[in-house]
Amino acid sequence: MRRRPCDPPGHDGRRPLWDDDPTAMAELSSDPGEPTRRPQPGRRNALSMLAPVERHTVQQRVYLELRRSLIEGQFAAGEVMRIQDVASRLGTSTMPVREALGRLVSEQALEPLPNRSIRVPLLTRERLDDLAAARRLIEGEAVRLAVRRLTADDIAKLRRITRGYDELTAGEEDHGHRAIYNHAFHFGIYRAAGSKVLLPIIESLWLQTGPFIRASASLYDGADGLSATHHHWRIIAALEERDGEAAAAALGEDVERAFELLRDRLAHDEAETPT
Amino acid sequence: MRRRPCDPPGHDGRRPLWDDDPTAMAELSSDPGEPTRRPQPGRRNALSMLAPVERHTVQQRVYLELRRSLIEGQFAAGEVMRIQDVASRLGTSTMPVREALGRLVSEQALEPLPNRSIRVPLLTRERLDDLAAARRLIEGEAVRLAVRRLTADDIAKLRRITRGYDELTAGEEDHGHRAIYNHAFHFGIYRAAGSKVLLPIIESLWLQTGPFIRASASLYDGADGLSATHHHWRIIAALEERDGEAAAAALGEDVERAFELLRDRLAHDEAETPT
DNA sequence: GGCTGTAAAGTTTGATCAAAGATCAGAAGT
DNA sequence: ACTTCTGATCTTTGATCAAACTTTACAGCC
Incomplete structure (x- = not known):
């Protein structure tokens, strides 16, 4: 009853939150999704000062966005996360979303129900x-x-x-x-x-x-x-x-x-x- | 050089390891992939003695199989895991494998390389x-x-x-x-x-x-x-x-x-x- | 009236496909 | 002979599609 079947993805009024949104969190956090190592500041070599090229995959951005929202407390406990809802809200297809959700599940940030749906865990x-x-x-x-x-x-x-x-x-x-x-x-x-x-x-x-x-x-x-x-x-x-x-x-x-x-x-x- | 492009999946001489293979590990471990709770033995109620119906998703089985192999040390450190290789070895399509691998990556069991390939981490x-x-x-x-x-x-x-x-x-x-x-x-x-x-x-x-x-x-x-x-x-x-x-x-x-x-x-x- | 069974809608899961990126080999140039 | 560029092959990534499964609603029956 809250679903609009033929919504053109990404145009329901909310902007995709990640485009040009270098929040303090993003800068200050440890970027867990990006395993490339930054050069140690101890080395004097000019080459080692180069930061690795940023790699944008859609899944990465979806994951980071959901992660940030979770840590900031944007989602209520017990809220069910539907793949298509998240996908259309973030302006992507379902594929990156379902991988990001799966990732958050295995980090215990989200909880799979026996129904195969996924929700924010209740905090008992x-x-x-x-x-x-x-x-x-x-x-x-x-x-x-x-x-x-x-x-x-x-x-x-x-x-x-x-x-x-x-x-x-x-x-x-x-x-x-x-x-x-x-x-x-x-x-x-x-x-x-x-x-x-x-x-x-x-x-x-x-x-x-x-x-x-x-x-x-x-x-x-x-x-x-x-x-x-x-x-x-x-x-x-x-x-x-x-x-x-x-x-x-x-x-x-x-x-x-x-x-x-x-x-x-x-x-x-x-x-x-x-x- | 080790790839055979047109292998019919699942028939390369190795059996899909999970079919009817209730190892001691499977029985004794905590079944981390299945969030359904078993009934408490303390209750006397007959209904609560019913075990939840086993739910077999392909991804679940792929995940558990890879997990078991990793814990038992079947994979060498540094070994690169290619989605299609694993898929054909386990007799499924690539989709469940890539989700299982992603899950293992976020549990730090596998390591993504900057190349976007995935390997068993080296142990330094x-x-x-x-x-x-x-x-x-x-x-x-x-x-x-x-x-x-x-x-x-x-x-x-x-x-x-x-x-x-x-x-x-x-x-x-x-x-x-x-x-x-x-x-x-x-x-x-x-x-x-x-x-x-x-x-x-x-x-x-x-x-x-x-x-x-x-x-x-x-x-x-x-x-x-x-x-x-x-x-x-x-x-x-x-x-x-x-x-x-x-x-x-x-x-x-x-x-x-x-x-x-x-x-x-x-x-x-x-x-x-x-x- | 309330319960049960069935149908319909919506969701997730798994497969296939196209496109982008990476690796490797070989050819051309110095 | 060694390096660099280019092309071919292979891999992952993202999109689309079909099938299985849940849930909900509704009609029939007790």
Whole structure:
């Protein structure tokens, strides 16, 4: 009943979101879909300074777009993703969409139903606790690894990002932008950990928590008298002293705080709709 | 030079490996491709004892077959996977294969090259250390979680599996079967941890170490005077005493031992071929 | 009136096909 | 003899199409 069978794809009022949309997220994130390595800045060779040619496949763009939307919390939990809907909304055929959806399913970002349809997973209390524990465990380890490898330059970058977040918080109420800054801060650290194994795992965990990041961000401010970036500044301080345990502890509290608020909200929702 | 362009698919001498091949792995593993939940044995209701109807999609079977082959170490590191080759070898068209390969890529089990071809990742020393650390961290946590939830029945099952492994070791030299028993033992524990978040992560880690499990198993026996299941028995003992730390430590040593041997082998190989 | 069986619409899955890109071999030029 | 260009072959990617499967709606029956 919500389908329009003969829609000319890509012309239903929404622009294909990726064309010329180099968001901060895209720049600051780790580009998980592109396995080509960037040249190390340590080398002096002019050739090694060349970035690999950007390869645009449609599937890549669909995947990145869906991924970004998920992390920013654009999709509601439990929402069913229909291939043709997504395809026409993004202005492509179904083929790239179905591959991107399959990819997100195997990253646990989406959930296949026995009906063969695909939906954004519901976040139950159990799953929430599971995710919180996993994130504390794995991201904590990533911070410990990063402590030894972060350069002064990296830390300065983290400061800039956090300052940007603070200014954003003082001003408007754009949750999407907050999510982007939060993402940039955390992954700036995780990427410095230098683990090609842990990083994709953490990305998957963020995708799984994604549908609720927005809810978290909107609840975060001042809920306990602490500013949104309180824990971020503590993490930076610990990183500067090369104190891995303190940094991991502060990060654990940062994660825990976000999930604590989500837990409350979830308990509230479940009490309201005891389906 | 190894391609035969007009091969009738599925009739090149190899049987499609999945038809009526209920291996121990298939039975003992967690069926990650099938999200339907089995009925809890705790309920007395007759309806809840019904297993969900098996749903066979071709992609599912291709995926499971490739996955099994990878974990058992049937593919050499660096081997390029061509869609049409795999399709004709498995007796299907290219479509299910390309979706299965895409799925394995996003689980980090396979690696996309800039050429857009897909290969089994090379295992470098760096990657090996990365994987070892990640496995100790995450599987250790899974064991700690499992300690509180394992029933006496579960532990008895672990004993049976380990005894089966011992008997296998005494007898023939079938690495595939050893890998299956080893897999069954570990995942018997991890599944009991009850974390729907950690389990897929561990599966992905095993897929990444897969190409070398065979090498590990062949090197394992008697390399240091310990039997192959020495650590497994220690883990079982710790589980019976509900000592999570001891169990995690023993598991850490089990993982570490396998990787130690791989490290030696890798150092040897790299010394031989310093490409 | 409510339940059951059947038909129709819509969706996913798998196959085939065309086009773009990559690899490799051979020819031409220095 | 070595490098570079070009063409042919092979591969992946994206589109279209047919078939299997779900779901929903509707009519018939108890």
